[in-house]
Amino acid sequence: MRKITLIIAIVFIWMSNTNAQxxxxxxKTAFGEFKVVLYDFxxxxRDLMLKSxxxxxxxxxLFNRIIENFVVQGGEHDIDIEKKEAADPQHRKPRLAAEFDQRAFHKMGALGAGRxxxxxxxxxxxxxxxxVGKKVSSAELDGLEIKKGIKYGKEQREEYLLRGGQPRLDQDFTVFGEIYQGLDVILKISRSKTDQQDFPLEKVPFSIVEIKE
Structure with a gap:
C-alpha cells in the first residue's frame, strides 16, 4: 500500500511540474510522435530551442548518435561542429552558457543540450x-554525491530509484525539458542498430513543431 501511495505521489508531482510550464x-519521427515540455526555469x-x-x-x-540505455542524440554532430569551427578563420566557438537547476535532472525522457x-x-x-537511461541504485546516488560534490533532493532520488536515468550527467550538461507523452517512441529509437561509432545503420530523421494550445 505504501508503494502505491508513493507512486501516486510521484506521478502527481511530475504532472504538476510539467503542467506549470x-x-x-x-x-515527428518514422517511429511515431512524442511530446516535450520545455522548462521555463x-x-x-528554451528560447534558443524555439528560435531554432x-x-x-x-x-x-537526424538522430545521429544512439546509445541504448544512455542517450538518443540529434541535430549537429560533434564531428561536424568541430570541422565547422576549425574552418572558421575567426576561430569562433559559439556556445550557450549552462543553466543548472535542481528541478532539471537526467530522468528518463529528459531533454538535454550537448556540449x-x-x-x-x-x-x-x-x-x-x-x-534513455538505466536503473539506478541508492548506493550509486550516494557515490555520485561524494564524487561530484552535489546533493540529490527527495524528488530526484524518488524519480531515479523508481524509473532510472543518467544521474552521472547532472550538473555537467544542461537539462531544459522532458518528454511528457510518447516516451515509448524514444525508447524504440534507442534500440536502433548502430555501427561502432554509434551512428544508426538506417537514418532516423525527425522534425519539430511548437504545440499551440
Missing amino acids: SKRLLF TPNH IKDSVYQGA DGNPEKASFLNQIYFV
Missing part, C-alpha cells in the same frame, strides 16, 4: 539529446 513541442535554452524551430534548424534533422569539453560546461547551439 508554458512551451511544448511535438517531435531554463529560459535561455522557427529558423528550421531541426526540420529534417564539448569546455570548462564552462556551455552548450552547443544546435545539438540535443534525450535520456
